[in-house]
Amino acid sequence: MKTRILSGIRPTGHIHLGNYLGAICSWVSMLDKIDERFFCIVDQHSLTTTEDSNDLRKNTLTIAAAYIASGIDPVENHIFVQSHVPYHTELSWYFSCITPMGWLSRMTQFKDKANKNKDQTLTGLFLYPTLMAADILIYKATHVPVGEDQKQHVELTRDIAHAFNSYVGKQVFALPEPIIKKETARIMSLRDGLKKMSKSDPSDYSRIHLLDDNDTIATKIRKAKTDPDPIPSEISGLESRPEAKNLLNLHAIFTNKTMENVLKDFEGKLFSEVKAKLTDATINHMEPIRSKMLDLLNDETSLIKYLKNGANAANNLASGHMAEVRQVLNLL
Ligand code: AQP
Numbered sequence: 001m002k003t004r005i006l007s008g009i010r011p012t013g014h015i016h017l018g019n020y021l022g023a024i025c026s027w028v029s030m031l032d033k034i035d036e037r038f039f040c041i042v043d044q045h046s047l048t049t050t051e052d053s054n055d056l057r058k059n060t061l062t063i064a065a066a067y068i069a070s071g072i073d074p075v076e077n078h079i080f081v082q083s084h085v086p087y088h089t090e091l092s093w094y095f096s097c098i099t100p101m102g103w104l105s106r107m108t109q110f111k112d113k114a115n116k117n118k119d120q121t122l123t124g125l126f127l128y129p130t131l132m133a134a135d136i137l138i139y140k141a142t143h144v145p146v147g148e149d150q151k152q153h154v155e156l157t158r159d160i161a162h163a164f165n166s167y168v169g170k171q172v173f174a175l176p177e178p179i180i181k182k183e184t185a186r187i188m189s190l191r192d193g194l195k196k197m198s199k200s201d202p203s204d205y206s207r208i209h210l211l212d213d214n215d216t217i218a219t220k221i222r223k224a225k226t227d228p229d230p231i232p233s234e235i236s237g238l239e240s241r242p243e244a245k246n247l248l249n250l251h252a253i254f255t256n257k258t259m260e261n262v263l264k265d266f267e268g269k270l271f272s273e274v275k276a277k278l279t280d281a282t283i284n285h286m287e288p289i290r291s292k293m294l295d296l297l298n299d300e301t302s303l304i305k306y307l308k309n310g311a312n313a314a315n316n317l318a319s320g321h322m323a324e325v326r327q328v329l330n331l332l
Contacts (some may be wrong), residue, residue, distance in 0.1 A: 005030060006141035006176075008040035008082065011059035012049060013199035015066050016207040017282075018187035020289075021253060022147030026181045028071045030145060037077040038139050038314060039067055041307075044082050044089065045132070048125040049113065049200070062293070064303055066210050069292035080310030082135065087318040091134035091325060092127065098163050099130050108152055133157040137164075137173045138318045144176050148185035149196060154178035168328040183253060190224040193242025211290055214283050221247075221279045231266040231274065235259055244271070247278055254281035 007027055009019050031037060041063045046056055060081055067079050082088055104110060107129055115121040132153050136144055137160075144154050154176065161173035189195040189206040197207045205223055212220070225243045232238060238245040251274065252262045266274055296303055 001142070001174075002036065003034045003142045004036040004038070004139060005034050005143045005145060005179075006038045006040065006136050006139050007145050008042040008045075008135065009063050009066075010042050010045045010199075011056060011063050012046045013055075013059065014204075014207070014209040014211070015059075015063055016197055016199060016209050017250070017286075018147065018197035018207065019199075020066070020070065020210055021184040021187050022181075023145065024067060024070045024072070025184060026145045026179065029181075030143075030179070031072070031077065034143060037072075038141070038317075039072055039077060039079045039310075040082050040135060040314075041067075041080070042082045042132075042135060045128060048122060048128050061297060061300065061303055062211070064307055065293040065296040066289075068296055068303075068306070069289045074306035074310065078310045078313040079306055080314045081307055084307070084311035085138075085314045085318055087138050087315070087322045088131065088134050090322060091138050092131040094325060094329060095130040095133050095137075095160050095164065096127055098167050099160055103156060103159065104129055107156065109149070129153050129156045130160065133160040136176055137161055138321055139314070140173060140321060141176050142174065143179050145179040145181075147187075147196075148180055151178050151180060170328055172324060172328055183249065187250070188242060188246040190220060190243075190246075192225065193244075193246050208282065208286075210286065211293060212286075213290070214287065217282055217286065218279045221275050221282065224275065226271040226275075228270075230268050230270055231263060233263055233267045235263065247271070247274060251278045251281060254278070254285045 005027070007023060009015065009023055027039060041060050043056055043060050064079060068074055072079060104126055110126060110128070113125055133156065136154070136157050144157070146154060155178070158175040161175050165171050165173060187197045189197050189201060190208070191203055191206040195201070201207060205220055208217055208220055224247060226247065227241055227244060229241070231244070231248070238248070248259065248262050248266070252259050255262070
């Protein structure tokens with residue numbers, strides 16, 4: 001069977017190291033193992049949190065530039081914008097007609113983001129997982145690489161695929177597999193090691209943006225929350241030190257070492273030393289990506305052309321699958 005991946009990022013603010021390591025790097029590592037690769041900028045999902053919509057156009061282009069600068073070739077892969085393929089929203093409507101409200105109410109992300117006043121909570125936020133299921137299933141994706149926080153939504157996508165197949169009495173959709181890389185599944189905030197790094201965190205110091213310059217990266221790492229204890233020799237010594245664990249994990253990722261080896265290097269040392277080394281490693285890795293992103297953003301015409309080509313390929317595949325869906329639903 002042909003393998004196909006679909007994944008995406010919401011253009012809701014500054015794309016950060018969590019998105020890069022948790023999502024984009026895992027995509028890049030799979031490029032030569034998967035037959036067809038679709039990478040979406042899920043702009044319609046951004047509208048579920050309306051405070052982000054002012055910068056939507058700019059953020060959409062920035063995310064496209066991040067994909068390409070990180071190594072996703074826009075000719076070999078299909079990079080496109082969700083709103084350029086209308087089949088996503090059409091399929092999500094059909095899915096909303098077979099998805100019980102109870103399934104959606106149980107989603108952790110909905111519970112976290114829903115307004116304290118239930119009557120004010122947006123319908124779009126509630127229906128987010130049915131649109132995400134449509135994003136994936138309209139391409140009949142076989143694999144969905146995501147960070148840990150999106151695992152529940154991919155599991156719901158499988159439930160929705162199953163429910164749809166049962167409703168129409170035909171195996172229209174195979175169940176897609178989530179792919180979650182353990183080491184990068186959850187990059188934590190630099191200000192609070194118990195919270196994931198997130199675009200919506202009010203503090204810029206909680207995350208490193210892909211477009212941060214070297215001085216800003218150095219300042220953010222210097223100001224990152226830590227503790228006064230020296231580095232332990234064993235991973236178990238980090239159990240109650242989430243901020244320390246996060247910084248050492250980032251160091252392990254950027255230097256391509258195991259956590260055990262990083263602990264050997266730093267055992268007994270203080271965080272000032274870890275932070276200095278982590279700053280160098282982060283800048284080494286991120287500087288070429290930032291520079292490429294800036295070049296791409298300076299040539300908007302080419303960037304938009306890549307996105308148009310990506311949307312053409314996506315529309316071609318999606319239209320065939322949509323014809324099948326309309327047929328099994330007995331639409332005239
Ligand atoms: N901290 C993280 N560690 C690892 N992976 C992460 N991802 C997000 N944060 C981390 C992964 O990035 C992909 C795109 O995420 P998204 O933009 O669609 O939505 P999100 O998960 O809600 O990301 P943010 O940054 O936290 O955005 P806001 O603050 O707007 O909600 C997904 O694969 C996600 O797992």
